[in-house]
Amino acid sequence: MRFTPAHLRPALVSGFLAGGLLFAVLVAGFPGMAPKAQAAAGDVEVSDAWVRPSAAKTGAAYLTLTNHSGNADALTGATSPAAAKVQVHSMEMDGTIMRMRRLDELPLPVGTPVALAPGGLHIMLIGLTRPLKAGDTVELHLSFENAGSLDVRLPVQSLSPAAKAKSDMHDMHATPGADNHP
Numbered sequence: 001m002r003f004t005p006a007h008l009r010p011a012l013v014s015g016f017l018a019g020g021l022l023f024a025v026l027v028a029g030f031p032g033m034a035p036k037a038q039a040a041a042g043d044v045e046v047s048d049a050w051v052r053p054s055a056a057k058t059g060a061a062y063l064t065l066t067n068h069s070g071n072a073d074a075l076t077g078a079t080s081p082a083a084a085k086v087q088v089h090s091m092e093m094d095g096t097i098m099r100m101r102r103l104d105e106l107p108l109p110v111g112t113p114v115a116l117a118p119g120g121l122h123i124m125l126i127g128l129t130r131p132l133k134a135g136d137t138v139e140l141h142l143s144f145e146n147a148g149s150l151d152v153r154l155p156v157q158s159l160s161p162a163a164k165a166k167s168d169m170h171d172m173h174a175t176p177g178a179d180n181h182p
């Protein structure tokens with residue numbers, strides 16, 4: 001699935017792929033914000049986006065970025081109303097110690113999904129303006145070297161979208177009519 005500015009709507013968009021594979025993509029523009037003029041913003045696809053609940057001063061956001069343009073691109077920055085600072089971090093073993101490192105930019109090769117997921121690359125939300133509770137949403141403004149910028153809205157949840165979809169299927173099975181989607 002590809003999101004171009006024309007597809008960016010203020011409402012939360014959930015896409016479900018049939019055929020046994022259930023996957024949800026949550027992408028949205030900020031309400032009240034006019035669509036951006038950068039036509040190239042649609043060249044970067046955002047999927048599997050979510051934020052872990054956090055009652056601490058920092059939090060972590062995860063998403064997968066796929067560059068559908070014909071040129072190499074890079075995530076060069078991010079901001080969020082939910083945090084004072086937003087940084088892209090990598091996690092690497094340094095001897096026996098796991099260290100987080102700040103990346104100035106995250107390269108996005110053509111056509112290769114770059115996954116930011118627990119245990120590896122992540123978006124660090126530093127100086128949270130409020131605790132992140134399951135069911136909340138976090139807005140992220142992503143800036144790319146070539147593709148302009150993109151506003152996405154991430155659900156706060158304790159499981160990855162893939163794991164949550166599985167869990168929701170079980171929940172729906174247990175309680176008919178339950179709707180866990182916002």
Ligand SMILES: [Cu+2]
Pocket residue numbers: 089100122123124
């Ligand atoms: Cu980090």
